[in-house]
Amino acid sequence: MRIETCYFCSRPTYPGKGIMFVRNDSKAFRFCRSKCHKNFKMKRNPRKLKWTKAFRKASGKEMVVDSTLLFAARRNVPVRYNRELAKKTLEAMDQVAEIRARRERMFYKRRMAGNRKREALAARKLIAEHSHLLLPQPKRPLHPKLRAKKLAALQEAQAAANGLDVHVDEDGLELETTDAVKSKVAARRMVRQRITADGRVELEEEMAAGNSSALVGEDDDDDDFDDDDEMAMD
Incomplete structure (x- = not known):
């Protein structure tokens, strides 16, 4: 069996497939599908339809x-x-x-x-040519997690430039620098000195709630010292 070629689109027409049209002058036309047959009956030119091989060859899109x-x-x-x-x-x-x-x-x-x-x-x-039709695109807000990570990265960069160590938690929020933690710990640490009736000196170290409480503690130390002095004098 011979593989025929579609008269309209030049696609291969295999045995048992397609449509065969015989004109009154006994000339036979073979078509691969009904689409090609209908376009042929409407007397359309294959070289003017973009989906045919004749158009592609005429426009230089395929080898000739x-x-x-x-x-x-x-x-x-x-x-x-x-x-x-x-x-x-x-x-x-x-x-x-x-x-x-x-x-x-x-x-x-x-x-x-x-x-x-x-x-x-x-x-x-x-x-x-149409730049006047372009509108400025509005900036979309960042996701809260992305904003927190971006802020944390910026803070780390600034701290690295200043020579400080920065601790960042999982959510991307800054905790404290090392120097600030040390200063706060030193401010909250309070040492008490107490003189007993026997003349012995006792040292008691306590942690206050804040700087204000540490100051109050110092005043209490002075009061305790005065009371012990008075007891020793007696």
Whole structure:
């Protein structure tokens, strides 16, 4: 069986598929599908429809002059069957198909070379002509977690520039610098000195709630010292 070619779109029409139309002058037309048959009856030109092979060849989108295209040309020459000849023909068909595919890829690359540059220039020209239609895009607010991480990273960078160590928790919030922690701990630590009736001096170390309580504690120390002095005097 022979694989026919669609008269309208030039697609292959396999045996048992497609539509065959015979005109009054006994000329036969084969179509791969009803779409091609309807366009043929509406007397449309295949070279003016973008989905046909005739349009692509006419507009330079496919190869037209190539030696591999002659291999599939129709030859109505009767040849005596020869097994070796059939074997060589099948091998040649695979080689020709591979060569044709490689040449088509090269043809496509050469045809599409510089296409991106042309599209970029066209887009720039369009933007320049209609720049008055462009509106400033509003800035979308950041997610709270992203904002916290960004703030933590900024604080770490500032602390590194100042030479301080910064502790950051999992949520991205700054806790305290090392120097600030040391100063607070030193301020909250309170030492009491107490003189007993026997004349012994006792030291008591306590942690106050804050700086204000530490000051109150100092005043209490003075009161305790005065009371002990009075007891010793007695």
